[in-house]
Amino acid sequence: MSARRPSSADSLAALGETGLLRLLTGKWKPDRVRVMTGVGDDCAVLRGLGKNHFLVFKTDAVVEGVHFSPQAQAGQIGHKALARALSDLAAMGARPLAAVITLGIPAHESVRRLRAIYRGLERTAKRYGVNLVGGETTRARQLFLNVALLGECRGHRPVLRSGARAGDLIFVTGRLGGAQARRHLTFKPRLAEGEWLAKNGLASAMMDLSDGLGADLPRLATASGVEAQLDLAAIPRASGVTLKAAFEDGEDYELLFTARLSHTKTLKKKWPFGTSLRCIGIIHYHRLKSVELSFVHGFDHFKQRRGLPSLRGRLVC
Amino acid sequence: MSARRPSSADSLAALGETGLLRLLTGKWKPDRVRVMTGVGDDCAVLRGLGKNHFLVFKTDAVVEGVHFSPQAQAGQIGHKALARALSDLAAMGARPLAAVITLGIPAHESVRRLRAIYRGLERTAKRYGVNLVGGETTRARQLFLNVALLGECRGHRPVLRSGARAGDLIFVTGRLGGAQARRHLTFKPRLAEGEWLAKNGLASAMMDLSDGLGADLPRLATASGVEAQLDLAAIPRASGVTLKAAFEDGEDYELLFTARLSHTKTLKKKWPFGTSLRCIGIIHYHRLKSVELSFVHGFDHFKQRRGLPSLRGRLVC
Numbered sequence: 006m007s008a009r010r011p012s013s014a015d016s017l018a019a020l021g022e023t024g025l026l027r028l029l030t031g032k033w034k035p036d037r038v039r040v041m042t043g044v045g046d047d048c049a050v051l052r053g054l055g056k057n058h059f060l061v062f063k064t065d066a067v068v069e070g071v072h073f074s075p076q077a078q079a080g081q082i083g084h085k086a087l088a089r090a091l092s093d094l095a096a097m098g099a100r101p102l103a104a105v106i107t108l109g110i111p112a113h114e115s116v117r118r119l120r121a122i123y124r125g126l127e128r129t130a131k132r133y134g135v136n137l138v139g140g141e142t143t144r145a146r147q148l149f150l151n152v153a154l155l156g157e158c159r160g161h162r163p164v165l166r167s168g169a170r171a172g173d174l175i176f177v178t179g180r181l182g183g184a185q186a187r188r189h190l191t192f193k194p195r196l197a198e199g200e201w202l203a204k205n206g207l208a209s210a211m212m213d214l215s216d217g218l219g220a221d222l223p224r225l226a227t228a229s230g231v232e233a234q235l236d237l238a239a240i241p242r243a244s245g246v247t248l249k250a251a252f253e254d255g256e257d258y259e260l261l262f263t264a265r266l267s268h269t270k271t272l273k274k275k276w277p278f279g280t281s282l283r284c285i286g287i288i289h290y291h292r293l294k295s296v297e298l299s300f301v302h303g304f305d306h307f308k309q310r311r312g313l314p315s316l317r318g319r320l321v322c
Numbered sequence: 323m324s325a326r327r328p329s330s331a332d333s334l335a336a337l338g339e340t341g342l343l344r345l346l347t348g349k350w351k352p353d354r355v356r357v358m359t360g361v362g363d364d365c366a367v368l369r370g371l372g373k374n375h376f377l378v379f380k381t382d383a384v385v386e387g388v389h390f391s392p393q394a395q396a397g398q399i400g401h402k403a404l405a406r407a408l409s410d411l412a413a414m415g416a417r418p419l420a421a422v423i424t425l426g427i428p429a430h431e432s433v434r435r436l437r438a439i440y441r442g443l444e445r446t447a448k449r450y451g452v453n454l455v456g457g458e459t460t461r462a463r464q465l466f467l468n469v470a471l472l473g474e475c476r477g478h479r480p481v482l483r484s485g486a487r488a489g490d491l492i493f494v495t496g497r498l499g500g501a502q503a504r505r506h507l508t509f510k511p512r513l514a515e516g517e518w519l520a521k522n523g524l525a526s527a528m529m530d531l532s533d534g535l536g537a538d539l540p541r542l543a544t545a546s547g548v549e550a551q552l553d554l555a556a557i558p559r560a561s562g563v564t565l566k567a568a569f570e571d572g573e574d575y576e577l578l579f580t581a582r583l584s585h586t587k588t589l590k591k592k593w594p595f596g597t598s599l600r601c602i603g604i605i606h607y608h609r610l611k612s613v614e615l616s617f618v619h620g621f622d623h624f625k626q627r628r629g630l631p632s633l634r635g636r637l638v639c
Binding site: 025039040053054055058060063065103105107117119120127137142143147 | 342356368453454456457
């Protein structure tokens with residue numbers, strides 16, 4: 006990413022989330038001795054001590070009115086806050102270690118509700134082996150929870166977004182679409198699946214699907230410098246969901262990954278999980294002519310939507 | 323800390339920040355194999371790999387209208403967001419490693435201002451050797467920056483709040499009081515001082531002063547199970563500041579620490595910093611009768627103030 010000076014024409018709506026992050030963080034040049042990957046992947050990766058030890062570091066916030074409604078069940082708010090960050094750890098093939106929580110609280114918030122939110126957080130932490138080790142509170146006009154999560158890979162390397170190569174097949178776990186109406190507060194982060202793929206060296210590139218396949222796959226393709234060709238009929242859709250919704254809805258929190266062709270037999274044969282696994286496409290060299298899927302766009306926090314914008318990624322069908 | 327069920331009488335105002343954190347996090351029982359210290363110190367401490375390697379983990383947010391005014395200089399907002407977390411790392415004697423930033427942005431925020439905030443953040447990161455490795459943005463009604471910071475101690479143990487023993491002397495760096503009017507956006511976290519104290523084994527307990535000596539010293543004393551006797555005349559005050567203000571103002575971001583009596587000669591002789599160092603009191607066994615300083619209270623985000631509440635700590639004069 007290259008940084009540039011903001012011009013007076015820049016606005017959040019014009020830049021979009023990705024453009025803003027590029028503008029704000031494009032000049033960051035972390036020390037390569039300690040930092041393996043900074044901005045641009047699901048998590049940052051720091052080199053630990055010893056050859057095959059890596060620390061994986063993530064921050065993520067949920068805000069009332071943005072990521073959950075005021076009517077949401079309190080325990081599920083706590084679950085979502087932690088599970089979103091866990092999903093990013095899963096996408097690196099990392100195991101969670103510890104989390105610290107910042108809670109922003111409006112003046113008249115109910116203590117009972119906060120307590121219930123934290124009970125949800127604790128249940129999810131227990132279930133996925135996260136040590137809750139620190140908490141801060143601050144006043145705020147809007148309830149928010151920020152989760153900072155630390156994980157590690159021991160004995161294997163984390164899986165980055167940048168490892169996809171021509172000839173790799175594209176896989177996705179679970180079923181896509183419709184999450185915002187049904188399971189965005191109750192989804193299961195694919196931690197066991199992600200770690201298994203990383204430990205067995207079966208994923209060449211991986212990320213989690215948070216903004217929708219239509220927004221996320223181009224990110225993986227761009228990070229790897231490749232093009233992705235999808236078999237639209239193979240995309241696993243949640244029941245009653247259109248193809249468009251499976252591309253665009255977001256909040257799936259499923260794993261999207263690529264695997265070497267030579268590994269796919271082993272992958273399918275040894276996959277030990279109940280979670281469904283589908284091959285949805287193939288990776289090509291970047292020189293292929295890209296075709297715009299005009300009905301596809303992902304979720305963007307800031308970008309104005311005038312009709313349905315076209316995708317400027319590299320999805321080829 | 324012991325957890326209890328919230329009753330209908332509980333409100334944020336009645337609980338206060340400390341009471342709320344106790345209620346929310348009091349049941350957290352992290353795995354003792356990996357976690358050395360969880361909630362209750364300036365940072366969480368995780369055992370790293372090898373005997374004398376520790377990871378130090380912190381989260382902290384600044385919110386517009388709470389920690390900085392809308393008129394604050396943008397670069398100083400970025401500085402404060404990171405420097406507050408760095409001050410907590412300093413209090414453990416740790417060296418910063420990497421930070422990830424969550425930015426909450428109102429819809430009509432200026433991109434130019436956000437960029438200037440990030441430039442301030444970057445300058446401070448560079449100055450103190452912090453790798454900025456990840457950033458997330460979210461919509462929010464109120465601008466906020468959450469900094470999650472990872473640091474480490476190599477070759478020495480971190481200094482906890484709980485190590486003060488009877489006979490130790492109490493020290494403070496710099497001058498206290500008046501920060502909110504003058505330097506709360508520009509203070510220097512005492513990282514070099516904290517690490518030097520920890521490396522040389524000269525501090526038995528340490529914390530940073532964020533809520534004022536009157537609120538923070540009782541926390542150190544409570545964590546150590548001791549009582550603190552202060553020499554009020556020795557407390558270093560910023561120019562033009564009353565003793566009351568030096569106790570109560572908060573946001574000093576100076577180090578408060580204790581040292582064994584046998585170490586104090588070495589400490590004073592070898593202290594290599596321009597930062598002033600003052601002995602302000604002595605630690606006693608807990609059985610001393612505690613005396614309330616009725617004019618002292620610290621800054622609390624939630625507690626209602628009706629007149630000047632008395633201190634329920636263990637300050638003895």
